[in-house]
Amino acid sequence: MYKDYKNVYVMEHPLIKHKISKLRDKNTGTKEFRLLVEEIAMLEAYEALRSLPLTEEKVETPIETCMTTVIDGKKLAIVPILxxxxxxxxxxxxxxxSAKVGHVxxxxxPDTHLPEAYYCKLPDELDKRMVAILDPMLATGGSAxxxxxxxxxxxxxxxKFLCIIAAPEGIENLMxxxxxxxxxxxxxxxCLNENAYICPGLGDAGDRIFGTT
Incomplete structure (x- = not known):
């Protein structure tokens, strides 16, 4: 059961819930769908990036010089799954x-429902960065x-892996x-249906983001 994993965080914020409901609506157009995905990703990232390492540096304000807090070390790496x-x-x-962006x-x-890789380009020094992997849908978990x-x-x-909609099966397999x-x-x-699509889901996220069929 996915609830048994202490490092699985399901968002409870009212804004996220509301925006996901808008995503599900088949009448939501491409422009609005794309904007909603961006907004939900930002809200999730706000929570996911709480553990970014911090350090202090000296800054001169218009009033005086003080020590203030900034993100430490190499910047965040963002890796969307294409x-x-x-x-x-x-x-x-x-x-x-300032985050670095890679792509997988x-x-x-369509027959085996298994992922097949065709491209991978990642930022350097990943061992020194926090890496956020992005995919709106976590279905079987194979691609993740x-x-x-x-x-x-x-x-x-x-x-850290960020998704908008997940099936219990996908969470279990990934973790x-x-x-x-x-x-x-x-x-x-x-759940997943017989075609490995998330139910109730929101359809094909890629098609709805880019206006394809």
């Missing part, structure tokens, strides 16, 4: 404009597991494969 994860990137870069391309085989595998092999140690990461979820839906 292509739907791209829709969440602006929400995080709005909070951390994974496509689900594959993405985390790639990123760990590239040296990442501190990994069993990678129990050391933190998972931030906008909403946990009921």
């Amino acid at each position: 292509r739907a994860g791209l829709g969440m990137v602006n929400g995080l870069t709005a909070l951390v404009p 391309g994974l496509a689900r085989n 597991i594959e993405a985390v595998d790639f990123i760990k092999k590239s040296g990442a140690i501190s990994i 069993k494969a990678h129990p050391d990461i933190e998972l931030y979820v906008g909403n946990v839906d009921r």
Whole structure:
């Protein structure tokens, strides 16, 4: 049961709940859908980035010189899973404009429902960065597991996975494969159907973000 994992965080903020309800509506158009995804990603990131390391530096204000708090070390690395994860990137870069952005391309085989990799380009020195992996949907967990595998092999140690909608099966599979990461979820839906789509879900996030079918 996903509730048994102490590093799975399901968002309870009223704004996130409201915006996810708007996402689910089949009548929500591309422009609004895209904006909602960005806003939800920003709200989730606010929670997920609470553990960014801090240090103090000297700053001269208009009144006097003081010590003030800033983020320490290498900047955040953001890694969207192509292509739907791209829709969440602006929400995080709005909070951390200096973040480095990499990309992992994974496509689900329609017959096996398993992920197949076609692209991976990541920032350097991942071992010194907090890495936020982005994908609006966590269904079977196959793509998420594959993405985390790639990123760990590239040296990442501190990994957070942010999604908007998740199926219980996907959470269970991801946390069993990678129990050391933190998972931030906008909403946990009921189940997967026979085609491995999340129910009730919100359809194909990538198609709705980019206006394709």
